[in-house]
Amino acid sequence: MMFKNNLSNCYNIADLRRQAERRLPKAMFGYLDGFAEDGVCGRRNRSAFDQVELLPRILVDVADVDISTFVFNQKINMPIICAPVALPRLFHHEGEIAAASAASQAGIVYSLSTLSSTSIEKVAEIPGPKWFQLYMYRDKGLVKEFIERAKASGYQALCLTVDAFVGGNREQDLRNGFSVPPHPSLKTILETALHPGWCWDYLTKPRVTTANVSGDRITGAKGKTTLLQYVTDQLTPSVTWKEVDWLREQFDGEILIKGILNPEDAVQAKQCGVNGLVLSNHGGRQLDHAVATIAMLPEMKDRVGGDLEIIIDSGIRRGTDVIKAIALGAKACMIGRPYIYGLSAAGKVGVEKAFAILRGEIIRDMQLLGCRTLSELNKEFIRISK
Ligand SMILES: Cc1cc2nc3c(=O)[nH]c(=O)nc-3n(C[C@H](O)[C@H](O)[C@H](O)COP(=O)(O)O)c2cc1C
Numbered sequence: 001m002m003f004k005n006n007l008s009n010c011y012n013i014a015d016l017r018r019q020a021e022r023r024l025p026k027a028m029f030g031y032l033d034g035f036a037e038d039g040v041c042g043r044r045n046r047s048a049f050d051q052v053e054l055l056p057r058i059l060v061d062v063a064d065v066d067i068s069t070f071v072f073n074q075k076i077n078m079p080i081i082c083a084p085v086a087l088p089r090l091f092h093h094e095g096e097i098a099a100a101s102a103a104s105q106a107g108i109v110y111s112l113s114t115l116s117s118t119s120i121e122k123v124a125e126i127p128g129p130k131w132f133q134l135y136m137y138r139d140k141g142l143v144k145e146f147i148e149r150a151k152a153s154g155y156q157a158l159c160l161t162v163d164a165f166v167g168g169n170r171e172q173d174l175r176n177g178f179s180v181p182p183h184p185s186l187k188t189i190l191e192t193a194l195h196p197g198w199c200w201d202y203l204t205k206p207r208v209t210t211a212n213v214s215g216d217r218i219t220g221a222k223g224k225t226t227l228l229q230y231v232t233d234q235l236t237p238s239v240t241w242k243e244v245d246w247l248r249e250q251f252d253g254e255i256l257i258k259g260i261l262n263p264e265d266a267v268q269a270k271q272c273g274v275n276g277l278v279l280s281n282h283g284g285r286q287l288d289h290a291v292a293t294i295a296m297l298p299e300m301k302d303r304v305g306g307d308l309e310i311i312i313d314s315g316i317r318r319g320t321d322v323i324k325a326i327a328l329g330a331k332a333c334m335i336g337r338p339y340i341y342g343l344s345a346a347g348k349v350g351v352e353k354a355f356a357i358l359r360g361e362i363i364r365d366m367q368l369l370g371c372r373t374l375s376e377l378n379k380e381f382i383r384i385s386k
Contacts, residue, residue, distance in 0.1 A: 005346035007353050012361075013317045013338045016354055019345035020091070025192045025199070027176035028090060032340055035284040036168035041292075042284030045315025048292030052324045053383040057370035065366045066373050067359070068107075071309060071332050072157060072254045072275065074129045077107030078359050079326055079374060083283075083313055083336035084133035084159065084258075086115035087180065091344040092198075093205035096123050098348035099339060104128030106355040111159055111334070114146060115231060119211040124153035131157040133258065135164070136243045137234035146212065147250050158251055159278065160244065163259025165237045168286040180228050181208070244272045256311065261291055263303040276309035276331075283314045283336050294325060298379075301329025319361025323369065327377040 010016050021029050035042030067078045082103050089095030096118035103110035104127050111131040112123050120132065132150035137143050150158065177188050182202075192199050202208070210227050247255060257269050258278035269277055279300055281290040293314045300310055312325045313334035322333045338358070342350035371377055 005350065007346055007349060010345075010353055010357070012357055013341065013354060016338070016341040016345055016350065016357070019350070020341040022345075023195060023197050024091065024344050025182075025188070025195045027173070027178040027182070027188060027191065028198070029344075030172045030176045031170070031178045032091060032337060032344065034170050034172045035288070036170055036286055037288035039284065039288070041281055041288050041290045042315075044292045045281070045284050045294075046317070048294045049315060049318075049321045049324060051385050052294060052328070053385055054320065054324065054365075054369055055381050055383050056368060057381075060370035060372070062367040062370060062372055064372065065363050067362050067366065069326075069332060069374050071109065071311070074109065074156065075107075076109055076129070076332065078355075078362060079322055079330075079332040080106075080355065080358055081109040081131075081311060081332050081334045082111055082339055083334040084111040084113035084116075084131075084161070085336055085340055086113045087117045087208060087210070088340065088343060089117035089205075089208045090180065091340055092347045092350075093201045094343070094347040095208075097126065099343055099351050100126040100128070100130070102339075102348055102351035102355060105352065106359070108355070109332075112155070114212060115210055115228075117208050117211055120146070120149045120155070121153050122211070124155065130155045131159050131256070133159045133161055134247070135161055135235055136239045136247070137231075138236045139234060140246070142213070142234065143247075144250060147247075149212075151251065151253070157254035157256060157275075158247070159256045159258050160247060161258045162239070163280065163282050163286050165235050165239055167232075168282065169288070170285065241268060241272060244269070244274065248273045256309070259286075260300075261293065261296055263296070263299050266300055266304045266308065270304050270307050274308070276311060277304070278334060279310060279312045279330070280334070281314045294321075294328065297325065297328040297330060305329050319358055319363075319365045322358065322362050323365055323371075323377060324382065326374050327379060327381050 069079050100110040100123050109129045113133050114135050132155040254275040256276040259280050260266050260277045279293045293312050309331045311332050312330040316333045316335050325333050339351050339354045342354035
């Protein structure tokens with residue numbers, strides 16, 4: 001059964017978000033879009049970008065603008081990286097395959113979540129640069145197995161997420177009755193029936209599950225547990241820098257730590273021999289009231305910018321956000337929800353649309369700013385309003 005998408009009316013990421021909201025059941029959209037607790041961090045992610053003003057130069061020949069760059073010596077066609085997102089097939093059955101294929105066509109890096117709904121190996125079949133996101137699980141054997149599989153499948157970098165060892169307090173997920181798999185209450189059944197496109201795909205396509213952990217693992221686990229519960233129980237709040245040292249010993253490729261906000265931690269990460277960091281507050285989904293990432297970028301750049309690749313995420317929705325981040329010292333920007341809005345709205349064409357929107361905006365805004373290449377961007381183009 002085909003359901004028509006409405007992409008022709010989408011001119012920006014906010015439009016894609018609206019289309020995602022139309023297609024997804026409320027609980028599913030709430031899980032994608034929501035923030036922790038009062039959403040202060042989520043809102044601040046946006047307002048902090050708004051406080052950064054651009055100061056254009058005029059009468060520069062900007063007929064040819066080049067927005068390609070290099071991250072860890074890998075050329076990418078624009079300074080965008082797909083953030084790791086758990087279980088993308090929940091939002092659209094094409095899931096990671098759609099997102100990674102669109103990223104490949106756009107010439108950008110795709111990061112696969114440990115909690116992916118398509119396996120490490122299957123996603124690796126799609127050409128293009130890829131990173132694998134890790135959590136430091138209780139079972140180091142499992143982490144080691146992931147590292148080996150990512151290495152054997154050609155993932156260039158490992159991205160250790162350190163800000164989600166306990167789940168953020170997302171109260172609306174509780175209120176909406178969000179669960180994986182969806183719990184069939186009268187409310188959720190009625191709500192889901194109002195979204196026939198999503199519902200049809202969900203019911204007729206292969207079941208959505210964590211694809212990197214085999215069901216055999218839970219056979220030996222204590223009590224009645226689902227695979228997702230098993231992997232969630234693997235998260236532990238007792239992870240420290242010792243585990244980063246351990247990871248460094250296991251993998252000789254590039255390692256990034258995702259979820260750093262404090263420059264002191266960035267310095268420590270550098271001492272542990274990692275190669276990069278993702279300045280991230282998890283899109284406002286974890287610690288409410290956490291600082292906005294763009295606000296920390298200049299200091300981060302001063303402290304470790306000479307040694308570590310700095311990637312930034314959380315709240316990036318516009319080409320101007322990307323330009324501001326690069327001007328303040330980031331190498332590239334990760335986006336999470338923007339490409340998942342596209343995926344949710346229309347599968348692969350929706351992700352392509354998200355990338356095309358951002359690409360178009362970055363090029364136009366670079367021209368209006370009077371800047372030809374990303375390497376020309378610097379603090380001279382920025383004013384921070386108080
Ligand atoms: C639905 C959803 C699932 C996510 N799953 C993961 C994950 O499995 N691992 C991870 O490191 N980050 C995860 N994140 C966080 C993203 O990688 C990224 O940090 C965040 O989305 C950036 O903010 P943005 O959505 O405003 O772009 C998830 C984000 C969303 C929205």
